[in-house]
Amino acid sequence: MSSPACKVTDIPSLIPQRPPILMVDGYLFEDELHCKSELTIAADNMFLGEDGYVAEEGLLEHVAQTSAAHIGFLRKQAGENVTLGYIGDIKKAVFDNRMPKVGDTLHTCLTVVSQVGGITMVSAETSVNEHVILTCRMKLASDN
Amino acid sequence: MTQNGTLYEIVHDGGNEVVVRLNANHPVYQGHFPGNPITPGVLAMQMIRECTGRNIGRNLRFRSIKSCRLAAMVRPGDTLRLKMDISDDNGTVKMKATLTGAENEEDLRLQLDAELQ
Numbered sequence: 001m002s003s004p005a006c007k008v009t010d011i012p013s014l015i016p017q018r019p020p021i022l023m024v025d026g027y028l029f030e031d032e033l034h035c036k037s038e039l040t041i042a043a044d045n046m047f048l049g050e051d052g053y054v055a056e057e058g059l060l061e062h063v064a065q066t067s068a069a070h071i072g073f074l075r076k077q078a079g080e081n082v083t084l085g086y087i088g089d090i091k092k093a094v095f096d097n098r099m100p101k102v103g104d105t106l107h108t109c110l111t112v113v114s115q116v117g118g119i120t121m122v123s124a125e126t127s128v129n130e131h132v133i134l135t136c137r138m139k140l141a142s143d144n
Numbered sequence: 145m146t147q148n149g150t151l152y153e154i155v156h157d158g159g160n161e162v163v164v165r166l167n168a169n170h171p172v173y174q175g176h177f178p179g180n181p182i183t184p185g186v187l188a189m190q191m192i193r194e195c196t197g198r199n200i201g202r203n204l205r206f207r208s209i210k211s212c213r214l215a216a217m218v219r220p221g222d223t224l225r226l227k228m229d230i231s232d233d234n235g236t237v238k239m240k241a242t243l244t245g246a247e248n249e250e251d252l253r254l255q256l257d258a259e260l261q
Contacts, residue, residue, distance in 0.1 A: 018175035021184060046145060046172065056206040057186035057193075064186070084177055086214065087185040093209035097261075136209070 005030060006073075014072035015065055016084050020046045023062040027069040033112045035073070037066040040105045053099040059106070059134045060090060063124045066108050067140050071120060083143040088119065093136035104128045118142040148194050151187055160228050162195055163246050168220035183218040188254050192226060192241045196260065200232055204260040207236070215252045218243070224253065236261055 006029040008014060014027060028036040039062055041048070047058025064087050072082040100106060106126050113121040118141055126134040148154070151170050156163035166183060173181035189212060197204040218224065223246040231238045237260040245251030 016177050018178055021172050021175045048145065050146065055190060057190045060189070061184060061186045084180070084182075086182075086217070088214060090209055090212040093206070093212075095206055095208065097205075097207075099205075 008069070008073065011065075011069060014076070014082060015068040016082060017065055017068070020044070021061065022065075023047075023058065024065045024069055027066070027073065029070070029073050032074065035066065035070045035110050037062070037069060037108045037110070038105055041100050041102050043102050045102070048102065052101050054101070056093075056095050056099070056134075059095070059099075059126055060087075060093065060136070060138075062106055063108060063110070063122075063126065063134070063136060063138055064140065066110050066124065067120060067122050067138060070110060070112070070122075071140070071142055085140050085142040088139040088141045090139075091137040093134065096131070096133040098128075098131065098133060100128050100133065106133075113137070118144055146194060147187060147190050148198070151183075152191050154195070155223070160199065160230065162226050162228075163223060164191065164195075164226060165223045166218065166220050170220065173220055181220050183220060183222070185212075185214040185218070185254070188214070188218050188243060189256065192228070192239075192243065192254075192256055193260065195226055196228055196230055196237065196239050196241070199228060199230060200237065204237060206258055207261045208259045210257040210259075211255070212258070213255045215254060218253050223247075225249065 008027045026038040047055045108126045110124045152164045229240040241256045243254040
């Protein structure tokens with residue numbers, strides 16, 4: 001069993017995504033059903049729009065990769081390899097009209113709602129400066 | 145960054161129905177995933193958002209997504225048909241979209257039901 005509140009910054013050790021679409025730079029294991037993550041928006045972030053703000057799809061990818069990091073962390077703890085994962089569906093996503101820009105740090109709290117086989121359902125809340133900018137539910141499918 | 149012209153190109157523009165071809169050389173495939181290129185579902189969503197905005201003549205952002213089902217993988221080089229059902233009510237745009245294979249509409253890739261502004 002993992003010890004509580006284990007922080008990982010070597011994110012590529014937990015997830016299969018690589019630059020230019022790496023959208024998590026810190027992961028904090030809380031327990032098997034809960035984790036946190038963060039991402040500071042760099043000037044070369046591929047989801048930055050011409051208006052200087054991160055596109056909504058970038059926030060969704062950040063949540064998906066937070067889920068992937070949690071799944072990867074648990075797999076590594078069990079002595080298994082990190083595998084590919086995919087978004088299966090997204091439900092009830094609500095975005096604030098204040099989107100993040102370069103230098104802002106996203107903070108995400110993620111809860112595993114259910115996990116059956118390779119299908120994981122999560123709910124997530126993403127904030128910047130303690131202001132919630134996204135809530136959503138997401139289903140992810142992982143290769144075995 | 146707008147993905148039109150980089151991630152995809154519109155090869156047929158029929159208003160609410162467009163055919164797009166995905167550029168296999170987009171840099172995202174270096175990272176998603178190394179040696180196994182798969183189009184990120186979120187970039188397929190961005191493509192739909194941009195095509196919706198193009199259809200009504202202004203840039204749009206998602207305000208909420210009621211549901212988005214990613215039914216099957218989208219891969220670089222795919223040619224896809226996007227059908228959009230769009231209503232614009234005082235600046236709030238309601239949109240339902242389906243993304244399928246260009247030649248086989250039973251080849252469902254993505255269904256999206258969202259509100260944009």
